Amino acid sequence: MRRLLICLILLLTACGATRPDSLVDKDELIVAIRSDVPLISFKGQDGAYHGFNIDVAGDLVSRLGKRIRWLEIKAGDQLTVLTDGRADLVFAHMSVTPERKKVIDFAGPYHVDFQDIAVRPADQAAIRDVRDLEGRKICWVRGTNIAQRIIDERGVEAVAVAAPDYDVCLEMIEDGRIDAISTNSQILAGLLTKPGVDLHLVGATFNEQRTSIGVRKGDVDGCEELNRAITQMYQDGTAHMLLDKWFGKSGIDLSVIAVPQFEGCS
Amino acid sequence: MTVTVTPPVRRKVAVSRRVRTLAGLSVLSLALLLTAILAGAASTGSSLRTIGHDAGPQVLATTGLYRQMSEMDALVAETLLLGREYGPQQQADLTLYDQRRLDISESLLKAYRLALDNPTEQRTVESLIEGLGRYERLAAQARLLDAQSGHTAGPPPDHVVGAYQRATDLMHRELLPKAYNLTLETGTIVRRAHDAERSATSLARIAVIVTGLLALACLLALQTYLTSRFRRVFAPALVLATVLGAAGLVTGAVLINQQGQALEAAKRGGFDSVLTLTRARAISKSMHGDQSRYLLDHFRRDTYEHTFLDKARTVAAVESTSLPDYQSKLRADFQGLLGGLTGEDRARLFAAYQKFQQADARMRTMSGEAAIKFWDGELTRAYESYDKSLEELVRRHESDFERAIDSGDGALETLWRLIPAGLAAGALLVLVGVWPRLREYR
Numbered sequence: 001m002r003r004l005l006i007c008l009i010l011l012l013t014a015c016g017a018t019r020p021d022s023l024v025d026k027d028e029l030i031v032a033i034r035s036d037v038p039l040i041s042f043k044g045q046d047g048a049y050h051g052f053n054i055d056v057a058g059d060l061v062s063r064l065g066k067r068i069r070w071l072e073i074k075a076g077d078q079l080t081v082l083t084d085g086r087a088d089l090v091f092a093h094m095s096v097t098p099e100r101k102k103v104i105d106f107a108g109p110y111h112v113d114f115q116d117i118a119v120r121p122a123d124q125a126a127i128r129d130v131r132d133l134e135g136r137k138i139c140w141v142r143g144t145n146i147a148q149r150i151i152d153e154r155g156v157e158a159v160a161v162a163a164p165d166y167d168v169c170l171e172m173i174e175d176g177r178i179d180a181i182s183t184n185s186q187i188l189a190g191l192l193t194k195p196g197v198d199l200h201l202v203g204a205t206f207n208e209q210r211t212s213i214g215v216r217k218g219d220v221d222g223c224e225e226l227n228r229a230i231t232q233m234y235q236d237g238t239a240h241m242l243l244d245k246w247f248g249k250s251g252i253d254l255s256v257i258a259v260p261q262f263e264g265c266s
Numbered sequence: 267m268t269v270t271v272t273p274p275v276r277r278k279v280a281v282s283r284r285v286r287t288l289a290g291l292s293v294l295s296l297a298l299l300l301t302a303i304l305a306g307a308a309s310t311g312s313s314l315r316t317i318g319h320d321a322g323p324q325v326l327a328t329t330g331l332y333r334q335m336s337e338m339d340a341l342v343a344e345t346l347l348l349g350r351e352y353g354p355q356q357q358a359d360l361t362l363y364d365q366r367r368l369d370i371s372e373s374l375l376k377a378y379r380l381a382l383d384n385p386t387e388q389r390t391v392e393s394l395i396e397g398l399g400r401y402e403r404l405a406a407q408a409r410l411l412d413a414q415s416g417h418t419a420g421p422p423p424d425h426v427v428g429a430y431q432r433a434t435d436l437m438h439r440e441l442l443p444k445a446y447n448l449t450l451e452t453g454t455i456v457r458r459a460h461d462a463e464r465s466a467t468s469l470a471r472i473a474v475i476v477t478g479l480l481a482l483a484c485l486l487a488l489q490t491y492l493t494s495r496f497r498r499v500f501a502p503a504l505v506l507a508t509v510l511g512a513a514g515l516v517t518g519a520v521l522i523n524q525q526g527q528a529l530e531a532a533k534r535g536g537f538d539s540v541l542t543l544t545r546a547r548a549i550s551k552s553m554h555g556d557q558s559r560y561l562l563d564h565f566r567r568d569t570y571e572h573t574f575l576d577k578a579r580t581v582a583a584v585e586s587t588s589l590p591d592y593q594s595k596l597r598a599d600f601q602g603l604l605g606g607l608t609g610e611d612r613a614r615l616f617a618a619y620q621k622f623q624q625a626d627a628r629m630r631t632m633s634g635e636a637a638i639k640f641w642d643g644e645l646t647r648a649y650e651s652y653d654k655s656l657e658e659l660v661r662r663h664e665s666d667f668e669r670a671i672d673s674g675d676g677a678l679e680t681l682w683r684l685i686p687a688g689l690a691a692g693a694l695l696v697l698v699g700v701w702p703r704l705r706e707y708r
Contacts, residue, residue, distance in 0.1 A: 098583050098601075112439075130568070152587030153575075154568070206568060208576070224454045228386060231447065235389050256435065261443030264450050 023088045023215065023222035028067045031057050032087035032214075035072045036165065039190035039246050040093060052186065052246040053091045056110055059238055060213075061089075063229040075165060076143040079103055082216050089226075090214030093184065096263050097145060105219060106212040107226035109260040110233070111243075114205035115146065116185035118192065120173065124200045127180060133158040136179040139169035146183045149207055166191055173199065184209045189250035201251060212263060223265035234259040281495060282704055288488040289700040293693045295481035296511055300689045302477045303518040306470025307681045310525040313463035314678070317456060317529065318671035322537055324380040325452040326664070329541060331373040332445045333548035335398075338366045339437045340555030342405045346412050346430055347562050347638065349419035370398065380452055387451050390444050397441045404433035419638055427563050434559065438573075442552070446545075453541055460533055467526050474522060478515030485511055485696070492703060503699035510692035514685055521681045528674030536667025539606075540660055546581050546603040547656045553577045554649045557626060561637055571630070582619060593627045596620055611659060618652040625649075 023029055033053060035043045041051040049070055061068050071087050078094055081087045082104050096106050119127045126132065133156050140147035140160035147160040161178050163169050170191060172178045181188065185205065192199055215223050233239045240257045247254060316322065341363045345356045374391055381387035408429035415423050422430075485508040492501055553574055560570040575589045583602035586592035598616050607615060625648040629640050 098579060098585065148587070152591070153572070155588055207572060220457075227447070227450070231386055231390065231451075235386065235393075256439050258440040259443060259447065261446045262450055265454075 021216075022219045023066075024064070024225055026066065026088065028069055029061055029064075029088040030069050030071050030086070031061065032071045032073045032078070032081045032090045032092065033057070034075070034092050036167075037093065037187060037190055038193050039250070040186060041091070052242060053093060055242050055245070056233070056239075057089070057091045059233055059242070060110070060226060060229045063232060064225055075141060078143075078214060082214050085216075088216070088222075092214070093187065093211050094214055095145075095184075095209045096212050100214075103217060104214050105217050105223055105265065106263045107215050107223045107265070108212040108230055108262060109210035110213065110230050110239075111186075111211045112260045113184045113186050113209040113211055115149065115182060115207040115209060116188050117180050117182045117202040117204055118173075118188045118199040119180050119202060121198060121200045123179060124202075127202060129202075129204050130154055130156055130182075130206050133180055133182070135159070137161050137177070139163050139166075139172060139178050139181045141165055141169065141183075144183070150182060153207070170194065170197060184211070185252050186211075186247060186250075189247055189252055192250070203251075205253070210260060210263070220265045227262050227265065230262075231259055284491065285488070285495075285700055285703055288484065288491060289696055292481065292484040292488055292507070292696050295477060295484050296514075296689050296693045296696075298477040299474065299481050299511070299514060299518070300686060302470060302473035303514070303522070303681065303685055306467060306474055306518075306522045307525070307678060309463055309466040309470055310522060310529060310674070311678050313460060313467065313529055314525070314532075314671060314674045316459045316463070317532055317537060318667075318674070321380060321452070321456045321459065322532075322667075324376050325449070325456055326537070326540055326544070328373055328377040328380065328452055329449050329544040329548070331370060331377065332442060332449060333544070333551045334366045334369045334373065335437065335442055335445055336548065336552040336555055338363060338370070338401075339405075339434055340551065340558060341366070342408065342433065343430065343555060343558040343562050346408060346422050346426060347420070347558055348642075349417050349422075352419060367402075377448055377452065380455070384451075384455070387448065390448050390451075394441060394444050394448070397436065397444070401433055401436050401441060404429065404436060408433055420635060421562055421564060427565070431563065431566075446548075449541075449545070456537070460529075464526070464529070467522065467529075471519060471522050471526070474515065474518045478511070478518065481511045482508065482515065488696070488700070492700070496703060501699040501703075503695045507692045507695035507699060510688050510695065514689045514692065517688075518681070518685055521677050521685075525674050525677045525681075528670050528677065532667050532670035532674065536663055536670055539663040540667060542603055542606065543656060543660045543663065547653065547660065549577050549581055549603070550649075550653065550656065553581075554646075557629065557641060557645065560630075561641060574626075578623070582616075589630075590627065593623050596623055607659075615652075615655050615659065618648075618655045622648045622652040 033041045033049065035041060035049065037051065037053075039051055041049060041053040044050045058068065071081070073081050073087075073090075073092065078090050078092045079100060082090055090104075094100070094106075096109065100106075115130075117127065117130065117133070127136070130150060131154075133150060135157060137159045138147055138150065138161065140162050142162055142164060147158075150156050150158055151160060158180075161172065163172060166181070166183075166187070169178065169181045173181055181191070181199075185201070188201060191197060192201065213226055215226070234257070239259075243254055243257060341359045345359045348356050348359075374395060378388065378391045381391060408426060411429050412422050412426045415426055417423060421427065485504065489501070489504050489508065492504070556570045556574040556577070560567055560574070563570065571589055575592060578589075578592060579586075579602065581602055582596070582600040582604050584592060584595045584597060584600050586595050598613065600616070604612075604615060604619070622645075625640075625645045629637055629645050632640055
């Protein structure tokens with residue numbers, strides 16, 4: 001009889017072990033963002049955050065019926081902020097890579113972007129394609145994988161010059177320490193809107209950049225809910241409206257706006 | 267000397283009431299046990315129905331959609347690349363193209379049926395139907411321009427490539443992502459139904475054990491009481507009832523457990539595996555398409571090489587920086603969609619996949635006519651043999667899935683037939699056992 005009772009207790013406790021923590025159980029989500037990327041996520045004069053990522057995050061989280069608390073992060077913190085449990089979601093223009101997938105999961109992508117190149121107007125004729133970067137100096141913002149994608153993946157022997165952020169890249173291209181800045185076309189479009197910046201966008205769309213939302217590893221429910229919300233955002237035209245609002249005048253090709261192929265949640 | 271004796275009538279009433287209460291409780295707890303078992307059987311039964319007979323097979327049907335659509339696009343690229351001296355082969359490609367279109371319509375209808383209470387997914391299916399119409403128009407245009415140009419084998423003239431680019435862009439940037447997401451979403455529906463029913467089943471298992479133990483305790487109490495009151499060693503009917511109760515408890519728990527295991531086996535070993543393998547197969551088909559597009563469209567060679575690498579890493583991931591690097595580092599300990607395979611399956615599939623990648627590496631060192639000949643011959647053969655071993659694996663997991671569902675169905679049938687009869691007999695025996703005792707007090 002006692003043995004049976006023990007079995008019973010064991011069974012009951014086994015039943016109590018429910019699914020892992022999910023963002024769907026919370027009323028307020030901590031959303032990690034950058035505050036220094038023009039057009040994408042930046043702090044306005046009014047002290048509030050603005051930009052494409054901010055609007056997308058606002059739209060998706062409200063579709064889940066939750067409130068947002070913003071958390072400003074630096075470029076290198078996108079992963080740790082999730083693994084430490086300081087944030088529930090990361091909207092930092094992150095693309096999916098196998099290395100990142102080992103520590104976090106990805107919902108989305110919510111947008112598929114391409115990599116582009118910005119050069120000084122004087123180099124406009126010389127640099128028209130990623131292959132023309134051979135032997136030239138390009139900016140490498142620490143924590144990003146963009147420079148590697150040109151050098152290793154494409155086999156273009158460019159020279160990566162390290163910088164802490166894109167503002168430093170802008171200074172370096174201005175005074176001739178580097179020849180080109182290459183990153184997501186959306187980020188480049190934002191940089192070009194800064195006062196005093198006179199650069200030319202090459203329009204060499206290569207390397208798909210699948211801009212995704214970082215979620216905690218194992219949160220399958222939260223990830224699936226976000227994917228549903230992204231599908232709806234594209235179906236009801238909100239995505240179109242937001243892309244047009246922020247990048248309509250930037251020269252980025254917005255002729256095809258369609259829901260991206262999701263990464264999958266498990 | 268004074269002796270206090272309880273008035274015999276009052277004592278008689280108390281005993282008969284106690285016997286009646288205990289007997290009633292025993293019958294009641296047997297009834298509760300039966301209810302718990304039937305509720306458990308009903309919940310696992312509905313889970314088995316969802317996975318085995320309703321949503322599961324439909325999801326598996328929609329996974330074909332992505333592969334059929336990328337095959338359609340690959341066939342268009344192939345006909346454009348082949349040129350006029352390959353007339354009969356072009357014709358065969360067109361027949362296959364029409365066949366795929368038919369398959370796609372069927373898959374879309376199934377997906378629509380599955381999405382009946384999910385408006386978001388329904389809208390995706392609708393937009394796929396609309397988009398496929400647009401795709402057909404663009405592909406027909408490219409084929410017409412190609413036929414008019416009358417070129418020999420090799421890349422067609424630029425305006426044909428331009429027309430094909432519009433078609434393939436539509437396919438790759440709008441339609442295929444939607445088809446892929448559709449499969450993910452239908453998979454979500456099944457996963458959630460399964461999770462909900464699994465917790466219901468584990469609850470039912472606990473209920474069976476609790477009510478079963480309660481029934482046994484009541485029966486034992488009744489037995490003990492009768493033994494001490496009436497100085498009989500045991501009442502045979504009650505012993506039999508206890509045995510039947512215990513048997514009901516054990517078989518009920520075992521069968522519900524067995525059914526749960528069948529469900530898990532169907533979900534994990536069958537359904538999930540088929541889903542993953544079919545996805546890998548679909549992406550591999552699209553890789554083969556990227557190879558012909560690489561040859562067809564010299565404007566976008568880099569892009570098609572890159573998408574090929576991206577897809578290769580999804581199917582079998584190894585850490586690498588570029589396509590040549592990937593192909594040289596490819597080892598049997600890869601991760602990715604096929605990373606879950608083990609043992610001989612893994613070895614056999616890996617060998618076929620590696621041959622396919624090696625052939626690809628060779629094709630990329632060739633140029634012009636030679637590359638197209640190699641692609642049409644050895645490379646396509648390597649792809650087909652890899653695809654075939656994937657298909658065999660899918661088939662095997664499909665039959666595992668069906669077998670698991672059948673064994674679950676079998677357990678369910680036993681549950682419904684034998685246990686209610688046994689427990690009803692137990693209840694009857696309780697009454698038979700206490701009847702003579704109660705009569706003594708009349």
